[in-house]
Amino acid sequence: MTRIILLSLPITLMMLSENREQIIMNINIEKVFENFVRDFIQLSPETGAELGLDGHKGLKVPQDRLDDISIAGVDRIYDFYKKYTQLLEQYDPKQLTPSQRVNREILLKALDYELQGEKYRYHTYLINPGYGFHNRLTTLMTEHHKIRNLKDARDYIARLRLYPAKIDQVLEQLKIREEKKLYPPVFIIEDFQWVIDEFLNAPDTACVLYGSFKNRIDALADIDEKTKTVLCAEVRQTLHEIVYPAYRRLADYLDTLKLKADDRAGVWKLSDGDDYYEYCLRYHTTTEMTPDAICQLGLKEVKRIQGEIAGLFKILGVKGKNYDEMMANYKAMTTDSAAPELYYPDNEEGKVQ
Numbered sequence: 467m468t469r470i471i472l473l474s475l476p477i478t479l480m481m482l483s484e485n486r487e488q489i490i491m492n493i494n495i496e497k498v499f500e501n502f503v504r505d506f507i508q509l510s511p512e513t514g515a516e517l518g519l520d521g522h523k524g525l526k527v528p529q530d531r532l533d534d535i536s537i538a539g540v541d542r543i544y545d546f547y548k549k550y551t552q553l554l555e556q557y558d559p560k561q562l563t564p565s566q567r568v569n570r571e572i573l574l575k576a577l578d579y580e581l582q583g584e585k586y587r588y589h590t591y592l593i594n595p596g597y598g599f600h601n602r603l604t605t606l607m608t609e610h611h612k613i614r615n616l617k618d619a620r621d622y623i624a625r626l627r628l629y630p631a632k633i634d635q636v637l638e639q640l641k642i643r644e645e646k647k648l649y650p651p652v653f654i655i656e657d658f659q660w661v662i663d664e665f666l667n668a669p670d671t672a673c674v675l676y677g678s679f680k681n682r683i684d685a686l687a688d689i690d691e692k693t694k695t696v697l698c699a700e701v702r703q704t705l706h707e708i709v710y711p712a713y714r715r716l717a718d719y720l721d722t723l724k725l726k727a728d729d730r731a732g733v734w735k736l737s738d739g740d741d742y743y744e745y746c747l748r749y750h751t752t753t754e755m756t757p758d759a760i761c762q763l764g765l766k767e768v769k770r771i772q773g774e775i776a777g778l779f780k781i782l783g784v785k786g787k788n789y790d791e792m793m794a795n796y797k798a799m800t801t802d803s804a805a806p807e808l809y810y811p812d813n814e815e816g817k818v819q
Contacts, residue, residue: 495557495566502550502573509533509546512602515610529611530624535592535599536635537642544584551577579749586742588643589733591650592636593720595657599636600665603629608678619683619697626675626704633712637719648736649727655720662717666710670702675709 507514507527514520514527533539554574559567592599607626613619643649670676679701683694733739733746747757755763772789779792784799786792810816 495554495562495570498550498553498557499569499573505546509543512606512610515606515612518610520612529618529621532603532606532625532628532632534635535632536638539635540587544581544587547577547580551581575752579752582745583749586738586745588639588646588648589736589738589742591654592639593650593658594654595661598658599632600658600661603632604674608674613679613682613686615686616689616693619679619686619689622679623697623700623704626701627708629709630712633716637716640719640723644723644726646737649723651731652724652727652729653731655724655727659717659720659724662713662720666713666717670705673705676701676705 503519504525507519507525510533511528511531512533514525515529519525520527520529534542551574554570554577557570559570562570595601607622611618611622611625613622665673676698680698683689683697686694689697733743736742743757747753747755747760753760776786776789776792779786779796782796784792784796786795
């Protein structure tokens with residue numbers, strides 16, 4: 467018995483040592499995950515606000531700052547991605563728990579997609595009227611920036627005062643795209659100009675940045691009316707003296723940019739446009755399929771679904787030589803006048819039914 471215990475003791479000690487190292491590794495990677503989120507929201511406080519992370523598990527989102535989207539600021543983001551990729555790659559997946567392995571794999575994959583896009587960093591249209599910087603910034607201020615107390619209100623005004631720096635960063639990005647001849651099409655520039663004109667021409671009391679602030683500050687019972695009046699006046703003054711002039715500088719630049727753009731809309735017109743298109747597919751779908759393969763899959767699925775619908779049409783007695791004819795006949799058969807029995811009556815009795 468003693469001999470067996472003595473023989474097994476080194477193995478036990480070795481196992482205890484290995485378990486200790488594994489425990490330390492597990493703790494360390496959890497710290498990496500935590501630090502990733504903390505560091506990222508410092509680089510991108512706008513994302514932290516959009517995700518509602520302020521106060522979540524002790525996280526602090528700097529509500530008085532905006533993202534730095536200057537050339538140097540974007541460089542820092544890519545350096546951040548590279549740093550955490552290197553950190554995560556140091557961990558042996560076999561030494562992690564199942565959930566840690568999954569989290570590590572997902573984060574590494576997400577970072578890889580971001581880093582693949584570094585070579586296309588100037589291919590995006592910052593002035594997109596649908597989801598460009600202006601829309602994101604306005605949504606940040608009116609929906610994601612919390613106003614729960616006096617500090618939040620002052621942080622809101624602090625962010626408004628950062629608009630000129632933000633516009634300068636946008637102009638820096640647009641000008642380097644101009645140097646690389648990466649122009650948005652004319653209609654995107656014109657649509658964005660319309661958005662900016664509408665923003666600038668509205669009375670300040672009708673400006674969404676003022677209205678959102680006033681409505682939320684008025685709802686706070688712990689701030690006295692005099693302070694609310696002062697804060698609202700400060701927002702209006704900031705709009706007139708800081709925000710609007712910055713946007714006018716952007717508007718002036720767009721007038722000159724439009725003269726150099728054309729009507730071509732596809733990314734194929736950009737340098738490495740085909741490669742960029744394939745990257746966009748990977749980024750948004752995670753598939754490795756080629757664009758042609760995705761197109762063929764879509765056509766195949768449309769044909770299959772139309773075949774199933776045609777089979778159902780036959781059961782219903784709908785006539786036609788092919789799907790298009792059957793669909794046209796079906797629509798003709800099911801209009802209000804052709805088949806009133808398929809519709810509820812347009813009256814109170816029909817609403818009840």
